[in-house]
Amino acid sequence: MKGAECGLAEYMQGANKRFIIPVYQRNYDWKLENCKQLYDDLVKVIKTNRKTHFFGSIVSVYEPSGKNIEFLVIDGQQRLTTVSLLLLAMYNLIQKGVIVPQDDMLATRIYEEFLVDKYQKQETRIKLKPVKNDKRAFGKLFDADDEHIRGSNITNNYNYFYERIQKQEISIDELFDAICRLEIISIRLENDDNPQLIFESLNSTGLDLSEGDKIRNFILMGLPSQQQELYYEKYWNRIEEHTGYDVSAFIRDYLSVKQQEIPAQKRIYRDFKEYVNSANIELEILLDELLKYAKRYAILLRGCPDNRTLDACIYRLNRLETTVTRPFFLEILRLQDEKVLNIDDVTDIFLTTENYLLRRSICDLPTNVLNKVFLTLHHEIMRYDGTAANYIEKFKYALTSKKERARFPDDDEFAMLFSERQIYQMNSKNKVYILERLENDNTLEDKDVYRHVDAGDYSIEHIMPQHLTPTWIKALGADYEQIHEQWLHRIANLTLTAYNSKYSNSSFEEKKTMEHGFSQSGIRLNQDIAKKDKWTLVELEERDSALTQGALKIWVRPTTDYKPAEKQLDSYTLDDDAETFSGRLIAKFNYKNTEQPVGSWAEMYEKVLRILYAEDMSIIENLAGSSEEGVPYHFSTNKNAFIKSAEVGEGIYVLTNSSTQNKLSVLKRVFKLYNEDPNDLVFYLRDNNSQAEEEAGTRFEVRRKYWAFALEKIKEANIENHMFRNVTPAKGNWINGAFGIGSFYICCVANSDSARVDLYMGKKDKHANKAAYDKLLANKSAIESVLGAALIWNRGDDVNSSKVSYQLNNVSIESETDWLQMANFQAQWSKKFYDVLVPYLR
Numbered sequence: 001m002k003g004a005e006c007g008l009a010e011y012m013q014g015a016n017k018r019f020i021i022p023v024y025q026r027n028y029d030w031k032l033e034n035c036k037q038l039y040d041d042l043v044k045v046i047k048t049n050r051k052t053h054f055f056g057s058i059v060s061v062y063e064p065s066g067k068n069i070e071f072l073v074i075d076g077q078q079r080l081t082t083v084s085l086l087l088l089a090m091y092n093l094i095q096k097g098v099i100v101p102q103d104d105m106l107a108t109r110i111y112e113e114f115l116v117d118k119y120q121k122q123e124t125r126i127k128l129k130p131v132k133n134d135k136r137a138f139g140k141l142f143d144a145d146d147e148h149i150r151g152s153n154i155t156n157n158y159n160y161f162y163e164r165i166q167k168q169e170i171s172i173d174e175l176f177d178a179i180c181r182l183e184i185i186s187i188r189l190e191n192d193d194n195p196q197l198i199f200e201s202l203n204s205t206g207l208d209l210s211e212g213d214k215i216r217n218f219i220l221m222g223l224p225s226q227q228q229e230l231y232y233e234k235y236w237n238r239i240e241e242h243t244g245y246d247v248s249a250f251i252r253d254y255l256s257v258k259q260q261e262i263p264a265q266k267r268i269y270r271d272f273k274e275y276v277n278s279a280n281i282e283l284e285i286l287l288d289e290l291l292k293y294a295k296r297y298a299i300l301l302r303g304c305p306d307n308r309t310l311d312a313c314i315y316r317l318n319r320l321e322t323t324v325t326r327p328f329f330l331e332i333l334r335l336q337d338e339k340v341l342n343i344d345d346v347t348d349i350f351l352t353t354e355n356y357l358l359r360r361s362i363c364d365l366p367t368n369v370l371n372k373v374f375l376t377l378h379h380e381i382m383r384y385d386g387t388a389a390n391y392i393e394k395f396k397y398a399l400t401s402k403k404e405r406a407r408f409p410d411d412d413e414f415a416m417l418f419s420e421r422q423i424y425q426m427n428s429k430n431k432v433y434i435l436e437r438l439e440n441d442n443t444l445e446d447k448d449v450y451r452h453v454d455a456g457d458y459s460i461e462h463i464m465p466q467h468l469t470p471t472w473i474k475a476l477g478a479d480y481e482q483i484h485e486q487w488l489h490r491i492a493n494l495t496l497t498a499y500n501s502k503y504s505n506s507s508f509e510e511k512k513t514m515e516h517g518f519s520q521s522g523i524r525l526n527q528d529i530a531k532k533d534k535w536t537l538v539e540l541e542e543r544d545s546a547l548t549q550g551a552l553k554i555w556v557r558p559t560t561d562y563k564p565a566e567k568q569l570d571s572y573t574l575d576d577d578a579e580t581f582s583g584r585l586i587a588k589f590n591y592k593n594t595e596q597p598v599g600s601w602a603e604m605y606e607k608v609l610r611i612l613y614a615e616d617m618s619i620i621e622n623l624a625g626s627s628e629e630g631v632p633y634h635f636s637t638n639k640n641a642f643i644k645s646a647e648v649g650e651g652i653y654v655l656t657n658s659s660t661q662n663k664l665s666v667l668k669r670v671f672k673l674y675n676e677d678p679n680d681l682v683f684y685l686r687d688n689n690s691q692a693e694e695e696a697g698t699r700f701e702v703r704r705k706y707w708a709f710a711l712e713k714i715k716e717a718n719i720e721n722h723m724f725r726n727v728t729p730a731k732g733n734w735i736n737g738a739f740g741i742g743s744f745y746i747c748c749v750a751n752s753d754s755a756r757v758d759l760y761m762g763k764k765d766k767h768a769n770k771a772a773y774d775k776l777l778a779n780k781s782a783i784e785s786v787l788g789a790a791l792i793w794n795r796g797d798d799v800n801s802s803k804v805s806y807q808l809n810n811v812s813i814e815s816e817t818d819w820l821q822m823a824n825f826q827a828q829w830s831k832k833f834y835d836v837l838v839p840y841l842r
Contacts, residue, residue, distance in 0.1 A: 008055055008083065008182040012127075015117040018070040019060075020129045021077045028081050028134045028153055031616060035157045037270070038082060039164055042178040046170045050181065055079060057185040068117075074189070077130075081138075082157065083179065084128045087114050088141055089161040090172055099165065101172045110176070116142075130154070151621040169771075211268035212240075212247030218273055219283065235287035242294035243301070249323075250297050254290065256327040256375055259764075261593040261680075278766040278800075296333035300326055310347040312446075313354055316436075319450060320429055322357055324367075328374040329353075340388045349395055355555040356399055359409040361430055363417050369405045372573060372679050376590075384564040393562035400558060401568065404576055411552055418551050419544050424460065424489035431460060435496055438547060439525050441554045447523065449496065461497040463535055464488065465505040472507065476536055483537050492544035495525045508535040570685050574667055574678035581660055581685065587731075590682040593764055594743060597736070599728025601660045606646040606726065607738075608667060608681060612674055613649040614742050619673050624652050631669045634658070646726070700731035706750055706813050707735055710823035714748060717827035721834050733813070736760070737830060739838050744772070746833050747803075748826040750813040755822040757829040759837050762801040770795065772841055773802035779840055786836050804837065 012019070045053050058076030062069070073080060087110050093099040094107040101107070112118055116125045130138050137152035148155050165172065216236060220228045243250040248265075251272055256262045263271040276286060301318070303311040317325065332349050335341045341349075357370075381394045400408050409417075423431050436449040452458035465472065466488065473480045487493050497503060499516045512518045518530040528546070532539050569587050581601075588597040589604050592611060598604045613620045626632035634655045636642065644657035656663075671678050707729035714737075715724045723737030723746055736745040747758040759776075761769040773795050776783065784790055792805040808825045811818040 004186055005183060006186050007180060008079075008184050009114075009180045011058065011184060011186055012080070012083070013113050014069070015112055015119070015127075016068050018068050018127055018129065019080060020070055020072050021081075021131045021134075022072050022074070028078065028130060030078050030082050030153065030157060032157065032160050033270075034078075035082060035085075035160050038086075039161070042175060043169050045178040045181055046174045052181050052183045053178075055182040055184050057187055059187040059189065061189045075187075076184075079184075081128065081130060081134075081154075083182070084115065084138075085141075085154065085158045086161045086179070089158055089165055090175065091115065092141075093162065093165055094172065099168075099172045101176075103173055106173065106176060151618045151625060153618060156617050210248050211265070211272075212251065214269040215247065215251055215272050218269070218276075219287070223283075231284070231287060235284075235291050239287075239291055239294040242291075242298040244298075250294060253297070253323075253326045253330060254293050257293075257330055259593060260375060260379060262327075262371055262375060274765070278764075280766070292337070293330060293334075296330050296337070297326070299333060300329055307343050307347060310343065310350055313347070313350045315450075316433060317350070317354060317357075320357065320433055324370045325353055325357075325374050328377045331378040335388060335391065341391060345392055348392060352396065352399065352556075352558050355557065356408050358434075358555045359414045359557065360407075361426075362421055363409045363413055364421075365407070365409070366405055366575075368575065368677075369573065369679055371677075372682065373402070373406050376682075384568075390562065393560045394564075396558040396560040397562045397564070400560070403570055404572060406571075408557055411557060414555070414557070415548050415552060418491065419548050420490065422489040423491045424462070424494055431494075434491070435460065435494065435525070437554050438491075438550060439496060439523065441550070443524070452498070457498050458496050459498075461495050461503055462488065463493050463495060463508070463511070463529060464540075467505055469505050469507070472505070475508065475534060479537070483540070487537075487540050490540075490544065491547050492540045495529060496523050497521065497526070498523075508532075572683050572685065574664065574671065574681040574683075581664065581683070584685040586683055586685055588684045590684075591680060594762075597730055597732060599730065600726070601663055602646070602656045603726045603728070604683070605656065605663045605667065606648060606654070609646075609648040609654055609670070611742065612670065612676070613652065616674065617649060620649060620652055620670070623670075623673075631666055631673075634666050702814060703733055703750070704729045704731050706819055706822075709819055710748070710750070710826060711735070713823045713827040714830055717831045718834065721831075723830065723834060737834075739834060741841060744841065746830050746838075748830055750822060750826075752812050752814055754807050754809050755811055755813075755825055756805050756807040757826055757833055759804045759833050760801065761803060764800070766800045769800065769802045770797075773804070776804060776837060776840055783836055783840075787832055804833075806833075 041053060044050070056076065056079055058080060059074040060071040060076075061074060062071060090099075091107050091110045094101055094110075103109075114127070116127060118125065126139060126142065128138065129135060133149075133152065134154050137149040137154035140147045140149050141155065141158050148158075165175065170178070220231060220236065223231065239250075240247055248268055252263055252265070252268050255268070255271055255275060259271070259275060281289075300314065303314045305311055329350070332341065332346055336343065336346050360367075360370075377395075377398060380398050381391065382388065384394050384397075402408060423434060426434075432450070432453050439449055440446045449458060464476075464484065464487065468476075468480065468484055476483050502514065502516065503511050506514065510517070512530055512532075518526045521527070521530065528543065529535075570584075572581070586598055586601055586604055588595055589608070590596075591608060596607060598607065609620065620635060623632045624635040624637050636645075636653050636655075637651055639645065639647075639653055641653065642655040642657060644655070645653040646656050648654050658666075667681070668678055671681070711724065711727060711729060714735075715727075718724050718737065721739065723739050724735070727735050727737065733751060734747050734749045736747050738745055743761075743763040745758075745760045745762070747760045749756040749758060761772050763769050777793060777795075780791075780793070787806075789806060792807060794803050794805065796802045806829050808822065811822050813819075813822070
């Protein structure tokens with residue numbers, strides 16, 4: 001085996017080279033996000049004038065084949081195929097005259113040196129030989145556009161490059177130059193090397209960098225050596241120490257706080273890199289903030305020695321492995337650092353959260369909703385009035401007002417299920433936790449139950465044994481079987497002991513009076529048991545009642561008089577029971593860190609499918625092209641296939657003439673295909689019959705009436721571009737019209753002193769918003785000349801979004817006499833914005 005550093009272009013160059021992907025390799029599976037990252041890196045290479053950019057390794061086996069040089073690609077096929085797609089897109093754009101390079105020979109060079117052997121027959125001329133269906137899809141890209149195979153990753157990624165090159169962030173000559181600066185390690189195997197073993201070793205080794213390692217390298221690698229050492233000692237080493245050297249988990253929670261979206265484990269580094277690049281944060285400021293959050297994280301890991309109650313609570317939560325709460329707790333500790341909350345407030349919040357989690361566990365409520373609950377809880381609290389004032393009461397209201405699967409069980413539900421739950425059959429961490437709390441609550445003489453259990457000193461004892469002896473049968477009476485079946489594993493029949501093996505199946509009297517029996521036990525849970533003369537249904541019911549009442553005092557459900565000034569919408573997720581949505585109107589939904597108002601379930605359905613399609617076109621395109629029953633029935637490439645449909649992608653239509661439950665069922669199954677969590681899609685609902693009553697006499701009623709009036713004119717003006725076709729009257733002071741670029745809208749705004757039309761650019765990627773804005777600004781003179789008016793330009797450097805606006809002053813939504821003027825203005829200017837501004841963004 002020989003390895004050497006070389007340029008990727010040098011490795012690929014030469015008409016007589018062939019790159020064969022062995023049949024045992026997987027198909028090409030790079031997604032659009034991978035292609036975006038590669039292209040971003042190439043742009044950065046040019047703009048920062050970097051001489052080289054490392055692009056990984058390519059492992060291949062040389063196969064002599066007469067006049068050709070063939071390489072079996074063992075590792076690196078994804079990179080090699082992707083660059084081939086990029087080169088082919090460049091070549092085709094030049095050939096069609098869409099892009100004109102400065103180098104007249106660039107197209108010929110790309111085609112003859114990197115893509116084909118022009119001296120070979122048509123069927124063997126292409127140098128890259130992918131596997132299976134990828135080979136056919138790649139070959140079709142050399143033919144006419146209508147021959148391309150839709151739904152293939154090969155085609156999708158080619159189309160991405162084909163469209164992005166046309167944006168000309170850098171010239172096509174510079175793009176080729178950037179490709180030539182890609183450096184690889186070329187590892188060439190010899191005849192006596194075993195390619196399969198090497199391939200498995202490369203892809204199965206346990207020596208891969210962790211996400212935290214990659215982040216450390218990303219932050220420090222490009223710095224001068226002296227600064228590297230300074231920042232490592234001042235910040236990074238301390239961050240590692242505070243986070244228990246699990247930086248990956250810490251960064252995941254940090255990003256959850258910052259982006260209100262939980263990164264996938266394998267995407268932590270990539271998401272962190274995107275966050276840092278989009279936020280444009282100075283490195284030392286970033287490191288300083290990370291260190292502050294790491295110090296808070298250390299409290300969540302190790303406790304708070306300065307406050308005994310909080311310290312014990314954190315210890316218990318860690319025993320329960322409740323890591324899901326950490327993004328929320330990080331914000332609580334930040335508020336404490338900022339003197340918004342004091343230590344008593346923080347303790348109250350932690351204890352209430354502990355109670356919420358235990359009650360839900362006893363009531364067997366699903367844990368998968370908790371990610372979303374704690375991810376958004378702080379923002380939900382702040383949204384009530386925009387301040388952190390009265391935070392504790394707002395926190396209690398937020399938790400106790402949750403419905404269905406996210407609910408905080410009330411006393412009746414909790415008491416009933418605490419009594420009836422088969423506690424012994426719960427997982428070990430939960431049943432030990434429950435007995436520890438019952439033992440140690442409201443006392444300063446805590447017993448270290450956890451340490452004793454871990455050491456094997458303590459174990460859980462069934463007072464009435466698991467196997468009844470004749471003595472026990474006689475003591476329990478005629479109904480002994482029923483009593484044993486119902487009560488054996490309930491909390492009333494469980495306690496702690498250090499002498500479980502000695503108790504065995506002994507009678508109650510023996511367990512009570514033997515050496516180290518209940519009468520001599522130092523465990524408080526056993527003191528009341530020792531006062532009993534027998535252990536029958538009567539004693540079980542008495543102890544059950546006492547422990548249940550104790551549980552209600554330990555795991556208290558909070559109460560509060562706080563209520564938001566504006567009634568809050570009920571929230572549910574896609575994972576909730578479909579019956580929950582019966583007879584309900586949807587007001588808005590939240591998905592992928594974006595909240596969008598909608599007027600109907602059909603509008604939500606269309607928008608969510610558009611978001612999914614934009615992330616990976618192939619899945620929905622495959623559904624539309626399938627003739628199978630089930631989910632594929634709802635998608636088609638034929639616009640006339642359904643009585644009523646919506647276009648969710650280019651030439652892809654979905655059936656919308658179906659019930660809400662049907663739409664939600666299809667979405668659930670599509671989410672499964674995309675490997676998306678249905679709890680990430682949140683709906684905000686109101687009752688049909690309560691809407692008018694709630695809005696009567698309020699500003700919301702006025703707004704809805706105005707939009708009902710104005711939308712007729714706005715839709716008529718935009719009938720050809722379909723921007724507002726599915727928009728319905730809203731209670732907000734704005735409505736959005738979509739024009740096919742995700743998170744970009746033409747927005748109509750109606751205020752008490754003006755009306756306005758915005759081109760709103762609000763992608764999650766801040767750089768994408770600013771780049772789009774800058775493109776418009778570069779053409780400001782031409783745009784304003786065509787429109788005949790000066791626009792309002794707002795780049796929004798201090799926020800994520802950007803917008804361009806035109807405003808009509810001295811009108812008011814509160815005055816119906818102004819409505820006609822406002823509606824005509826918004827109809828006219830929304831159409832103008834679409835006709836004049838939007839083409840610059842395509």
